[in-house]
């Protein structure tokens with residue numbers, strides 16, 4: 001019997017799940033990706049858009065074109081709801097029946113939970129605002145510069161760090177670094193908590209060396225034109241502020257019965273099956289997952305592989321399903337063609353740890369992006385081999 005597997009979301013998690021399934025299932029089984037947008041942008045390269053004038057078009061994939069002649073179907077049709085009883089994805093134009101469903105819908109940027117964050121804060125996440133952010137950053141010359149995350153749940157700390165390192169580099173190049181105070185703010189207790197103690201210690205020293213002030217466990221709750229307001233009543237003046245806004249799940253999943261109080265989908269981590277899936281056939285991967293942990297592209301790839309292998313094992317009634325052992329793997333742009341690679345098995349009680357700074361991590365990230373685009377997202381295990 002032929003099965004239909006629908007994947008909602010056409011980015012890291014969705015694309016990886018589709019290719020993994022395509023390699024594991026006979027072509028008689030239908031694989032359909034549904035996304036609300038015709039294109040997807042490789043956001044991990046946004047620091048190069050900001051500081052190296054990289055044209056966003058170069059890191060943007062046209063999804064119809066990408067999946068042409070691949071035995072993976074693509075349709076652009078925004079999902080508006082999920083009907084679990086009928087195994088149906090309801091979209092703006094059509095309804096789609098599934099045997100298995102993988103949700104890879106990412107997050108909604110909930111600016112409203114951090115008043116002022118849209119009006120006064122710069123964005124490093126939003127493709128529609130990235131050019132406006134670039135203009136502002138390149139013209140910044142002096143004052144109090146803040147970057148980070150506010151109160152309200154944002155498990156994505158890397159991008160604002162990359163911006164700070166790049167701004168530090170840029171101002172030094174211009175010979176005006178002494179006119180600026182750089183600040184990193186976070187509601188968390190450590191720099192990159194999922195990296196573990198050795199990564200925290202390294203980053204503490206790294207930020208100190210570059211003269212960047214770190215404010216941990218500060219809960220930014222509001223900003224106006226020139227002042228930041230924290231939960232404990234303190235305020236700080238600023239000249240420029242870049243924030244990753246609070247994260248929430250997408251509205252289309254609100255009444256699906258699948259989500260937690262923030263709109264994310266709690267899953268069983270061994271197979272990515274949604275805990276509240278009525279028929280045991282709905283999975284979630286990537287940033288839309290509700291379980292604790294960082295929201296990272298590398299983890300979206302790992303989760304997508306596990307979900308795909310689990311579905312293939314059910315359909316084929318044989319095969320292997322890998323265990324999900326989350327690991328922290330991240331290359332952060334430092335400016336001037338330098339990258340900082342951190343790898344740690346801390347989240348899974350492993351011993352692996354690697355920290356490397358230099359040209360090679362920077363180049364490896366670019367290579368990864370280029371291969372991702374060239375291979376139409378069919379990257380196999382490449383995300384595990386970023387530094388090789």
Ligand SMILES: Cc1cc2nc3c(=O)[nH]c(=O)nc-3n(C[C@H](O)[C@H](O)[C@H](O)COP(=O)(O)OP(=O)(O)OC[C@H]3O[C@@H](n4cnc5c(N)ncnc54)[C@H](O)[C@@H]3O)c2cc1C
Pocket residue numbers: 008009010011012013014034035036037040043044045046047077078079080104105106107124125126156158159250252285286287288295296297298299300329330331
């Ligand atoms: C600036 C920046 C830099 C980053 N750098 C790194 C990095 O170096 N390394 C790393 O590992 N991670 C990085 N990340 C995190 C990484 O980008 C995310 O973790 C990753 O994109 C999550 O993938 P995803 O597929 O789960 O979600 P997303 O990439 O958010 O994709 C969600 C998809 O769902 C679609 N969608 C949304 N709503 C609907 C709907 N109603 N109907 C249909 N489709 C819908 C969207 O259009 C999109 O295609 C970075 C993030 C940012 C913002």
